[in-house]
Amino acid sequence: MQSLVTVRTCANYDASAVSAVLRTVVDDLGGMHRWIKPGDRVLLKPNLLKSAAPSEAVVTHPAVVEAVAALVLDCSARPFVGDSPPLGNLPRILAKSGYDPFMKRMGIQAVPFTRKRVVEFSDGRLFRRIDLAAEAFEFDAVISLPKLKTHCQMLLTLAVKNLFGTVIGTDKASWHMRSGRDADTFATALVQIYEKIHPRLSVIDGILAMEGNGPNSGQPRQLGIVAASEDAIALDSVVCRLVGFPVDALRTCVIGEQLGVGTADPDRIEVAGDGLQGLPPVKFKPPKSMTVAWNMSRLNPIRRFMENHMVIRPAIDAAACKVCGTCESHCPPHAITQVAGAMTIDRRKCISCFCCHELCSHDAIRIQQPALGRLLGYMTR
Ligand code: SF4
Ligand code: SF4
Structure with missing residues (x-):
């Protein structure tokens, strides 16, 4: 074809x-x-x-x-x-x-x-x-x-x-x-x-x-x-x-x-x-969240280690959050809840789908990478 x-x-x-x-x-x-x-x-x-x-x-x-x-x-x-x-x-x-x-x-x-x-x-x-x-x-x-x-x-x-x-x-x-x-x-x-x-x-x-x-x-x-x-x-x-x-x-x-x-x-x-030849080379900045742990078994201890120390996760910026509840109601595994007037994320439930990041209208979901992940990313650049 x-x-x-x-x-x-x-x-x-x-x-x-x-x-x-x-x-x-x-x-x-x-x-x-x-x-x-x-x-x-x-x-x-x-x-x-x-x-x-x-x-x-x-x-x-x-x-x-x-x-x-x-x-x-x-x-x-x-x-x-x-x-x-x-x-x-x-x-x-x-x-x-x-x-x-x-x-x-x-x-x-x-x-x-x-x-x-x-x-x-x-x-x-x-x-x-x-x-x-x-x-x-x-x-x-x-x-x-x-x-x-x-x-x-x-x-x-x-x-x-x-x-x-x-x-x-x-x-x-x-x-x-x-x-x-x-x-x-x-x-x-x-x-x-x-x-x-x-x-x-x-x-x-x-x-x-x-x-x-x-x-x-x-x-x-x-x-x-x-x-x-x-x-x-x-x-x-x-x-x-x-x-x-x-x-x-x-x-x-x-x-x-x-x-x-x-x-x-x-x-x-x-x-x-116009084809591709005449265009200048372009290098888009990728999203931070392209997780390194995809395709590994959930029970695999290596995966658990990577999840804890390397995988990029969402985090709520309390200063920007309006506690509107949108992320809570759209989080597929119900990992986000409101506790004492603030939104919190249960890391054990979070599947890093980034629906919350996609849907937050207040730019209050940050994408965070643990230090080990940042270090390995730097070393393999
Ligand atoms: S969608 Fe954004 S502003 Fe609304 S509760 Fe969640 S993090 Fe806060
Ligand atoms: S990344 Fe997905 S699973 Fe994790 S808190 Fe956000 S919506 Fe929920």
Whole structure:
């Protein structure tokens, strides 16, 4: 299988520049009419993690979604914008994140994901059933519009991870719990979700990306690219290399290739558009939390030692914490409780999923590494 990925440069979010670049990106892949027919109802799925100004680089920029919606309208089809944000309600997030003006102007409806549908998988898959948003299956086509961000648990959140938004609300936390610290288990669930949602096209907004402790509180970083493909595994692998990480570290790419859902093999990916050659070398700051203890048995004493002395953990910054309870109610193993008016984390229960870090709106969850881990990290640099 040969996959085509296109990468184009785009300096900023000027509406006419983004519109022109998005049209070129889609044309690189054969044009929107390849996937969208007149009369189709098309679901656009951006990353809408929380209410955040576009300048924070948390949500997919509205200019990118607007440009893709315009291309859908050009096909005489009807775009919608849908998601199930882990925090807050969709209309409020759309308003605060700058989506309302273009959605009103273009007559685009919001589709909050609220109803569950049991999705079955064949014998060959690790998960035999996953509850996903029924709404995601009620359109003629889905277009995934992720934001390029680092991710505390999965290294990066790109096109495959973006579709975790089709898992409704609190079900997200139970997936983190089921997967624990095993990145490959969670990556397998993500790939299976991608397989079923089957977006016709994925377009990554990497104009203003996020590095460091993403996806919620990393640092915005100007990267100036838009990348797209029909094959989200190939797309994610190209972008992963572009920001300086080895593709093996992005487990959704490895599992996606193993399951035959897409290709992460550079020899089987053609990169079109401006390509990778003209871009300066980029080295994104990884999230601190890429734990060293994944894939080791829970009963293994070496693992216990590493957990106690090396593994990066969340810690609550009492000065910043507003005791709002959000982290407590979303912590998959119930490791966070309020004691005497302050939040505390039970380290024995914590699975280092970093849901709390992702969801805290007050930047009150710090990522801490024990001294031995810091020392070994320094020595192996
Ligand atoms: S750490 Fe953040 S999410 Fe948790 S209670 Fe404090 S402010 Fe709320
Ligand atoms: S305390 Fe935070 S990192 Fe630990 S299990 Fe709970 S949500 Fe996950």
